[in-house]
Amino acid sequence: MKIKEIFLANRPDHAPTATDFGAREIDCPCTLKDGGFSNESLPRGGILVKLAWISVDPYMRNRMRPVGPSYAAAWEIGGTIDGFAVGQVIQSRSGKFPNGTFVSGMMPWAEYVILDDSKPSPQGPTEIPKIEGIVGKENHFVGLFGVTGLTASIGMHVHGNLKEGQTVLVSGAAGATGSVAGQYALRKGAKNLIGICGTDEKCEYLRKCGFTHTINYKTDDVAAKVQEYSAKTGIDCYFDNVGGETSEIVIQKMNKDSHVVLCGQISTYNDPDAPYPNVLSEEVQKYVEANNITRKRFLLLDHIEHTQHCIGELIGWFLQGKIVADETVVDGFENAPKAFCDMLAGKNIGKMVVRV
Ligand SMILES: NC(=O)C1=CN([C@@H]2O[C@H](COP(=O)(O)OP(=O)(O)OC[C@H]3O[C@@H](n4cnc5c(N)ncnc54)[C@H](OP(=O)(O)O)[C@@H]3O)[C@@H](O)[C@H]2O)C=CC1
Numbered sequence: 001m002k003i004k005e006i007f008l009a010n011r012p013d014h015a016p017t018a019t020d021f022g023a024r025e026i027d028c029p030c031t032l033k034d035g036g037f038s039n040e041s042l043p044r045g046g047i048l049v050k051l052a053w054i055s056v057d058p059y060m061r062n063r064m065r066p067v068g069p070s071y072a073a074a075w076e077i078g079g080t081i082d083g084f085a086v087g088q089v090i091q092s093r094s095g096k097f098p099n100g101t102f103v104s105g106m107m108p109w110a111e112y113v114i115l116d117d118s119k120p121s122p123q124g125p126t127e128i129p130k131i132e133g134i135v136g137k138e139n140h141f142v143g144l145f146g147v148t149g150l151t152a153s154i155g156m157h158v159h160g161n162l163k164e165g166q167t168v169l170v171s172g173a174a175g176a177t178g179s180v181a182g183q184y185a186l187r188k189g190a191k192n193l194i195g196i197c198g199t200d201e202k203c204e205y206l207r208k209c210g211f212t213h214t215i216n217y218k219t220d221d222v223a224a225k226v227q228e229y230s231a232k233t234g235i236d237c238y239f240d241n242v243g244g245e246t247s248e249i250v251i252q253k254m255n256k257d258s259h260v261v262l263c264g265q266i267s268t269y270n271d272p273d274a275p276y277p278n279v280l281s282e283e284v285q286k287y288v289e290a291n292n293i294t295r296k297r298f299l300l301l302d303h304i305e306h307t308q309h310c311i312g313e314l315i316g317w318f319l320q321g322k323i324v325a326d327e328t329v330v331d332g333f334e335n336a337p338k339a340f341c342d343m344l345a346g347k348n349i350g351k352m353v354v355r356v
């Protein structure tokens, strides 16, 4: 049986497009001549997984460069793309993952893949728990209960220093991470929650998520709106997904001893020369130091020990209907490259996910 896989075709120096990727046919591992599956060709501990949900993520932009980010390899030209995904076990030579099990983890972008059950979580296959109310919603394990939801909650938990009654501002607020970061702050007692995003439709989504104030950075005067919405309180916590000019504006309105959760700097990801994290202007850097504002880089992988606690909270809120987690679903395996480029261009509300 032939299946499709997706590979990197070019390393663009501009915003990527779907033409920077290619698709090709390969033989499906573990198939018989009659088209059925067999586990005979699986190595011991191997599982054949049919991809179900593919995550497209901003850090992948960096994997398109000759040297990738510190925590993930650069993709080779002509090499198969890989990323976080959810799939179902079709054939198994593993005692841990019997047929039918849903797993999440890093997977090549091919319709069927072989994974090794000894590779540790979260990169290696991780069983998706069968919890009433969650079964059938495995898509959320690439979003709300996956990397983005955990980045939001663990990021806030570790660097947010949230307290009852605070003012919290989130940039990139209508995306997968930002929308959960804001709702996490609300659950922890934030009283004034300000969200910055790129369209009016996204502002509406923020209101559905419980944000107090919304700012469209493409049409509003960001500095004036940030000033207006934080005039009485200042800002106690800033969950920064975007960096650049927006962050310069926000940080200057932060209170003494307040905290930046430095999660991402997506406004500069297409610029190969932009340092990560972005270097603040001299004036803003002085403000940070004079006001004892913490701004430490946050990386999910450095804090994975908080996963059980934070995923437990997220699942609890979800089952109680206390958290909104809309997704932008793109159908079709071959549309994953377009979904990735569209996410970078801001065409998603909530988590951008590909249904295979
Ligand atoms: N530190 C960590 O461990 C992790 C960090 N991240 C970071 O979290 C952030 C959000 O990721 P994720 O939730 O997956 O993605 P999102 O779901 O937020 O999607 C990306 C969004 O970024 C916004 N965006 C794109 N370009 C710009 C720009 N020039 N200026 C401002 N906003 C822009 C767009 O929304 P809009 O229409 O509002 O512009 C777009 O929808 C990223 O910075 C990512 O790198 C993610 C996972 C782990």
Ligand SMILES: CCCCCC(=O)/C=C/[C@H]1[C@H](O)CC(=O)[C@@H]1CCCCCCC(=O)O
Binding pocket: 057, 059, 071, 072, 073, 083, 084, 106, 122, 123, 147, 148, 299, 300, 301, 302
């Ligand atoms: C645990 C796998 C997560 C992969 C997907 C993802 O969204 C990555 C986000 C990274 C973020 O930008 C900073 C991080 O710490 C996140 C995790 C990166 C892990 C990549 C592992 C890659 C590999 O093992 O090949």
